[in-house]
Amino acid sequence: MRQSQLFTKTRKEAPADETSKNAQFLIRAGFINKEMAGVYTLLPLGFSVVNKIKKIVNEEMNALGSQEILMSTIQPKEVWEVTDRWDSEKVDVWFKSILKNGTEIGFGWSHEEPITNMLKSHISSYVDLPVYVHQFQTKLRNEERAKSGVMRGREFVMKDMYSYARDEKEHMDFYNKTIDSYKRVFDRLGLGNATYVTTASGGVFSDKFSHEFQTICEAGEDNIYVHKDGKMALNEEVFNDKTLLDLGVSKEDFEFKKAAEIGNIFTFGTKKCEEIGLYFTDKDGNKKPVYLGSYGIGITRVMGVIAEVFSDNKGLVWPKEVSPFNVHLVRLGNSDASLAFADRLYTELESKGVEVLYDDRDLRPGEKFADSDLIGIPVRFVVSDKTVAENKIEVKYRTSAEAELLSETDALKIL
Amino acid sequence: MRQSQLFTKTRKEAPADETSKNAQFLIRAGFINKEMAGVYTLLPLGFSVVNKIKKIVNEEMNALGSQEILMSTIQPKEVWEVTDRWDSEKVDVWFKSILKNGTEIGFGWSHEEPITNMLKSHISSYVDLPVYVHQFQTKLRNEERAKSGVMRGREFVMKDMYSYARDEKEHMDFYNKTIDSYKRVFDRLGLGNATYVTTASGGVFSDKFSHEFQTICEAGEDNIYVHKDGKMALNEEVFNDKTLLDLGVSKEDFEFKKAAEIGNIFTFGTKKCEEIGLYFTDKDGNKKPVYLGSYGIGITRVMGVIAEVFSDNKGLVWPKEVSPFNVHLVRLGNSDASLAFADRLYTELESKGVEVLYDDRDLRPGEKFADSDLIGIPVRFVVSDKTVAENKIEVKYRTSAEAELLSETDALKIL
Numbered sequence: 001m002r003q004s005q006l007f008t009k010t011r012k013e014a015p016a017d018e019t020s021k022n023a024q025f026l027i028r029a030g031f032i033n034k035e036m037a038g039v040y041t042l043l044p045l046g047f048s049v050v051n052k053i054k055k056i057v058n059e060e061m062n063a064l065g066s067q068e069i070l071m072s073t074i075q076p077k078e079v080w081e082v083t084d085r086w087d088s089e090k091v092d093v094w095f096k097s098i099l100k101n102g103t104e105i106g107f108g109w110s111h112e113e114p115i116t117n118m119l120k121s122h123i124s125s126y127v128d129l130p131v132y133v134h135q136f137q138t139k140l141r142n143e144e145r146a147k148s149g150v151m152r153g154r155e156f157v158m159k160d161m162y163s164y165a166r167d168e169k170e171h172m173d174f175y176n177k178t179i180d181s182y183k184r185v186f187d188r189l190g191l192g193n194a195t196y197v198t199t200a201s202g203g204v205f206s207d208k209f210s211h212e213f214q215t216i217c218e219a220g221e222d223n224i225y226v227h228k229d230g231k232m233a234l235n236e237e238v239f240n241d242k243t244l245l246d247l248g249v250s251k252e253d254f255e256f257k258k259a260a261e262i263g264n265i266f267t268f269g270t271k272k273c274e275e276i277g278l279y280f281t282d283k284d285g286n287k288k289p290v291y292l293g294s295y296g297i298g299i300t301r302v303m304g305v306i307a308e309v310f311s312d313n314k315g316l317v318w319p320k321e322v323s324p325f326n327v328h329l330v331r332l333g334n335s336d337a338s339l340a341f342a343d344r345l346y347t348e349l350e351s352k353g354v355e356v357l358y359d360d361r362d363l364r365p366g367e368k369f370a371d372s373d374l375i376g377i378p379v380r381f382v383v384s385d386k387t388v389a390e391n392k393i394e395v396k397y398r399t400s401a402e403a404e405l406l407s408e409t410d411a412l413k414i415l
Numbered sequence: 416m417r418q419s420q421l422f423t424k425t426r427k428e429a430p431a432d433e434t435s436k437n438a439q440f441l442i443r444a445g446f447i448n449k450e451m452a453g454v455y456t457l458l459p460l461g462f463s464v465v466n467k468i469k470k471i472v473n474e475e476m477n478a479l480g481s482q483e484i485l486m487s488t489i490q491p492k493e494v495w496e497v498t499d500r501w502d503s504e505k506v507d508v509w510f511k512s513i514l515k516n517g518t519e520i521g522f523g524w525s526h527e528e529p530i531t532n533m534l535k536s537h538i539s540s541y542v543d544l545p546v547y548v549h550q551f552q553t554k555l556r557n558e559e560r561a562k563s564g565v566m567r568g569r570e571f572v573m574k575d576m577y578s579y580a581r582d583e584k585e586h587m588d589f590y591n592k593t594i595d596s597y598k599r600v601f602d603r604l605g606l607g608n609a610t611y612v613t614t615a616s617g618g619v620f621s622d623k624f625s626h627e628f629q630t631i632c633e634a635g636e637d638n639i640y641v642h643k644d645g646k647m648a649l650n651e652e653v654f655n656d657k658t659l660l661d662l663g664v665s666k667e668d669f670e671f672k673k674a675a676e677i678g679n680i681f682t683f684g685t686k687k688c689e690e691i692g693l694y695f696t697d698k699d700g701n702k703k704p705v706y707l708g709s710y711g712i713g714i715t716r717v718m719g720v721i722a723e724v725f726s727d728n729k730g731l732v733w734p735k736e737v738s739p740f741n742v743h744l745v746r747l748g749n750s751d752a753s754l755a756f757a758d759r760l761y762t763e764l765e766s767k768g769v770e771v772l773y774d775d776r777d778l779r780p781g782e783k784f785a786d787s788d789l790i791g792i793p794v795r796f797v798v799s800d801k802t803v804a805e806n807k808i809e810v811k812y813r814t815s816a817e818a819e820l821l822s823e824t825d826a827l828k829i830l
Contacts (some may be wrong), residue, residue: 007482007546009537033533035487036520040532042485044770050485067422070457070465072450073488073553079450084584098524099569100559105451107522118448122424131422136489138553144515144551154488173552275724388717 001325002346004358008043008161010371020219022307023149024317029374031303038146038154040300045375048324049303050157054136056321057159057189059295060181064174066161070116073140075106079113083275093141107140112268112294115162117278123164123290126282130170134161148219150304151260157300163293164273166280171291175267178295179289182263183212186292189302190319191215193263194309196233198224199243204237206377210266213297228253260305261298268292283313315375325357326415328377331352332365332384342383345393345408354415373398381411416739416775417761421445423458427787436633437722438564440731444720444789446739453561453569455715460790462656463739464718466639471550471603472574474586475596479589481547481576486529489670495526498690508556520639527709530577531691537632538698541581541697545589548583548796549576551714563634566675566721572813578689578708581695586706590682590713597628597678606630606732609724610677611648613639614658625681628712634723636674643668663741675720676713731791732813740772741830743792747780747799757798760808760823769830788813796826 008030015034026032032047042050058068079385081084086106088094095107108114115133123129139158146154146344157326161178165171177199180376186195200212212235223236227249233256234243244251270289275277280288310317320326327349331342346358357377359368365384372380382394384405393411395405406414423545430449433439438455441447444462457465473483494563495501501521503509507824510522523529530548538544554573561569576593580586594612603611615627616758629652638651649658649669659666666754685704688694693705699772718737735741742764746757761773772792778801787795797809797818809825821829 004481007537007543009535009829029536033536033569035489035533036491039487039489041487041529044482047484067418068460069459069462072454072570074450074454074794075557076451076454097510097512097557100557105510110695116451119422121426121448128422128424134589135421140488141514142515151776155487183500200637284820299488355668382578 001357003357004361006044006357008045009037009372018149018314020149021311022306024149024310025374026150026304026305029316029376031316032150034161036358037384038143038152040150040153040155040275042300043316046303050299051081051320052324053299053302054157054159055187056142057185058136058357060160060185060188061134061161062194064067064132064177065163066134068135069115069133070135071108071111071118071137073108073138075108075114077104077106079117079276080106082277083113093143095140096141108137108205109139109141111135111137111160112162112272112292113276116164116273116278116292119164120276120278121279123280125173126166127133129164129280129290130174131163131164132174134159134295140214145409148304149221149307151308152221153300155297159297161295163291163295165284165291165293166288168291170296171267173325175265175293177288178293182265182295184296185297186213186262187213188321189207189306190321191262191302191309192305192392196224196226196259199238200232200235202395204357210264212261213263214259215305215307215309216257217260217308218258220258222250222259222261224257224259225254226257233257235255243245247331260308262302262305263295263296263297263369265293268294271307303329308345311376314370315374318376318377318378320378324375325376325377327354328357328359328372328375328380330359330372330380330382332368332382335385337388338383338385341388345383349412349415352412379414416772418772419776421459421772423460425584425789426738433564434562435564435566435719435721435723435725436649437566437634439721440726440789441565441719444644444791444793445729446731447565451556453529453567455565455568457569457715460739461718464733465714466736467739468604468714468717469572469574470496472714475552475600475603476549476576478595479547479576479592481549483550484530484731485550486526486533486552486564488523490523490529492519493519494597494691498528498687499691500528508558510555510557523552524554524769526552526554526575527548527577527707528691530709531688534579535691535693538579538693538695539697544579544581544695544705545585546579547576549710551573557670563636563719564722566634566723567636567692567713568715571713574714577711578706579693580706580708581697581703582691583706586708587682590680590708593680593708594626597680597712600679600712601628601630602646603736604721606677606721607737608718608723611639611641611674613648613683615650615679617783625679627676628678629674630677630720630724631672632675632720632723632793633673635673635720637675637676639672640669641672643670648672675684675716675723677717677720678693678710678712680708680710683709726791729785730789731800733791733793738792739790740770742769742794742796743772743787743790744796744798745774745783745787746795747783749777751802752803753798753800756803759799760796760798764827764830767827794829 014024033041194217226233273290349356380396392405448456610630615625641648679819688705793813807820
């Protein structure tokens with residue numbers, strides 16, 4: 001797209017009350033707009049990044065055999081009273097409101113209860129199981145503090161998946177398959193190297209447990225301990241003598257790190273389905289409760305964590321898989337020669353299916369480069385009178401300090 | 416997809432309190448789940464239909480040069496107080512709640528105010544205009560009654576587009592282009608023949624006006640008058656002597672019809688932008704207010720209207736553009752021959768990119784056909800011992816009473 005047509009403008013300053021790096025850069029570069037503390041709008045660039053994250057996540061969830069749905073935001077209280085999660089004293093992130101007839105309603109902060117309740121209409125026999133469903137849903141949470149930009153919003157996009165299984169083996173097989181699937185997701189998102197699967201609660205060898213996917217990140221709100229082998233990490237709450245003894249590892253081999261939780265998976269065993277009344281009849285005609293697992297990835301949070309982890313002092317640095325565009329084509333000057341070259345190159349790249357942001361604006365080179373660094377598309381092509389005279393393109397990666405002059409053929413090869 | 420894997424089951428009865436035909440069929444066929452009055456979940460089949468509607472609408476909005484964004488659901492009151500639309504006495508569909516610090520917030524029922532307010536950061540000069548933006552957003556409205564299924568929900572997906580223009584000509588040119596664009600949208604959705612552009616308010620020749628896209632539909636909540644030429648229609652509120660005189664038409668030539676509003680477009684002139692403070696500097700350095708137009712299409716409502724307009728006593732009848740699958744492949748019996756034929760055909764169709772729902776379940780033919788009619792995929796292929804013996808496929812359109820035996824080559828041609 002031509003940058004002159006993109007309605008968002010970059011800005012020099014973020015709102016004064018915005019302390020987090022991710023929100024500062026994302027706002028300044030025009031990816032998001034701050035509506036109020038913890039509430040952000042996705043502008044075209046941010047909308048594109050979020051869609052790319054969703055696409056990768058969706059492909060991996062489909063590969064697990066999950067079916068996509070979209071649950072409602074508005075929640076009737078009856079469904080949540082059954083499991084004692086309606087009371088705001090017990091769940092302190094509810095937003096609630098009332099219908100005109102006085103009926104109290106809530107706004108979805110999670111969806112185990114309504115999904116399990118809905119499935120009572122569709123699951124009755126062992127042949128109906130297993131069932132895996134997921135959604136990309138805007139969650140609303142009445143967070144006390146909202147100070148980490150899109151890393152902890154009052155409104156955010158989450159992928160939540162739920163597994164319903166006949167027995168513990170089927171349940172745990174899927175749980176473990178999802179761990180592998182999540183690793184692929186975070187590898188594809190460019191966060192694989194910085195992300196650890198941590199045992200988060202319940203102890204390593206206990207029945208009730210959960211796992212978190214924690215990305216090393218100074219702005220993260222979690223504390224984890226990473227083993228020097230680089231493969232094992234433990235959340236602070238399970239980093240104790242008993243766990244260390246169970247694992248046969250020594251305290252001294254762990255290093256403390258700040259981290260951001262970008263995914264979590266946990267098992268409800270059969271408890272939730274028993275409470276809600278989701279049972280099935282097995283092969284022998286016995287009534288049995290269903291096993292439930294719950295698997296989240298914070299989609300907008302991932303955007304924030306990527307912005308934290310990969311940015312530098314000039315701005316954002318997108319991994320290529322989630323960059324809003326494949327290449328930033330920057331034209332310097334308005335001479336006929338550079339205009340003709342850049343326009344033709346733009347058309348040609350688009351015709352090949354390359355996503356191009358074409359800076360066709362009438363600005364000084366310094367302003368264009370500053371915008372380009374701030375927006376953070378991984379590859380930049382510069383076309384100027386100088387490059388046209390040599391019939392070359394100046395190619396620069398966002399992550400490298402130096403540019404190089406390449407022929408068009410060579411430049412296209414790197415995309 | 417194999418129907419044995421689709422987690423939703425059809426059901427004989429809709430919930431007793433569900434009076435609308437669209438919700439009855441959509442629930443019975445497993446497209447949606449009723450969470451409470453006016454609040455529905457999209458199950459895989461319904462999710463697919465909604466995505467197909469969104470894709471068509473999005474293509475046409477992109478063709479108008481609109482950029483996609485996603486505004487927040489949570490709304491700060493300050494933005495709405497400026498235009499006097501915060502007070503629940505004045506706008507009676509607000510859902511409101513409060514933050515932990517006591518701050519009142521609202522949940523978005525429309526987005527003119529926040530979008531216009533956000534654009535103050537991006538529009539300052541005539542070179543920044545025009546701007547066209549759209550979103551697919553879940554609106555929340557505290558409707559007094561919710562009795563028309565997905566045609567009037569308390570929570571629904573809407574496409575809302577907003578145009579920001581420099582002057583009246585630019586504004587009206589886009590307004591009129593959007594009328595044509597909407598006609599293409601509804602043609603592509605299969606609703607073109609049943610849908611009229613009506614003048615809805617403000618009179619035909621007045622400055623302030625709006626247009627609605629009304630689909631003839633017994634379950635509709637609106638009353639319109641359609642001219643016998645079939646091209647002109649008027650909403651009830653403007654069907655008066657003055658309008659008829661202005662248009663030079665006679666009252667007797669109009670017929671009363673019930674209709675459902677699936678789209679609406681209206682102009683705010685410069686009023687809204689003046690209130691919110693969105694101005695630009697023109698070529699001569701003068702400060703001027705921006706013209707605002709607003710353009711809605713009820714995405715989930717369209718699904719409901721299609722369900723009302725095209726269904727018969729057996730169930731849903733999807734236009735092919737929005738059907739969740741291109742073809743319903745129904746296998747009768749479990750003989751090795753029919754199993755081999757149907758499995759191979761399924762694989763082959765999928766490899767050609769055809770979206771197939773393959774009924775591989777072990778049920779009686781009567782049950783399978785009843786489900787197939789209820790779900791309403793436009794084309795059905797039946798494979799049985801009888802068809803396999805003749806090396807044919809039994810092909811039946813959902814809209815026709817008779818089936819015909821075709822060779823595989825001929826059957827594939829119709830997809």
